[in-house]
Amino acid sequence: MRSPKELTRAEIVRAANKFRSTRKGAKWTVIVDERELPARPLVLEAAGVPPNDPTNSHQAVEILRRLGFETRYVRDQGEMGIKEGQGPSEKESGSILEMVSAITREVPEREWKRVPTDLSKNVDHYLYGSKRTDK
Numbered sequence: 001m002r003s004p005k006e007l008t009r010a011e012i013v014r015a016a017n018k019f020r021s022t023r024k025g026a027k028w029t030v031i032v033d034e035r036e037l038p039a040r041p042l043v044l045e046a047a048g049v050p051p052n053d054p055t056n057s058h059q060a061v062e063i064l065r066r067l068g069f070e071t072r073y074v075r076d077q078g079e080m081g082i083k084e085g086q087g088p089s090e091k092e093s094g095s096i097l098e099m100v101s102a103i104t105r106e107v108p109e110r111e112w113k114r115v116p117t118d119l120s121k122n123v124d125h126y127l128y129g130s131k132r133t134d135k
Helices: 009-018 039-047 057-066 096-105 123-128
Strands: 028-032 035-038 070-073
Touching: 009 028, 009 039, 028 039, 028 057, 035 039, 039 057, 057 070
Parallel strands: none
Antiparallel strands: 028 035, 028 070
């Protein structure tokens, strides 16, 4: 048994050639010889350590990147409501300002009229019931 940190590129490739994964939905994957494989299980297999080894996914990804492999983070399709083949919407990509702007454009005008005009000064009053500040 070796430390996963001591692995070489050749050991990862050798393990990938024999690797058979039955588990679906790994968040972190690695591309080895045009195959997309789960990152952490592959590193543990190559090092010959048991699945309960303390090496976490982020450490496994760093090991693989250091060895020159392409890694990917696979987001849950249901997490953001993205259908296959559809890219992220304006709300899911870009700067925080772009995301907030996209969300605020979806709020109907009648709802904006319900927002108190002194909200920025009296946010604690509206959230927690504390005394109002003078206008």
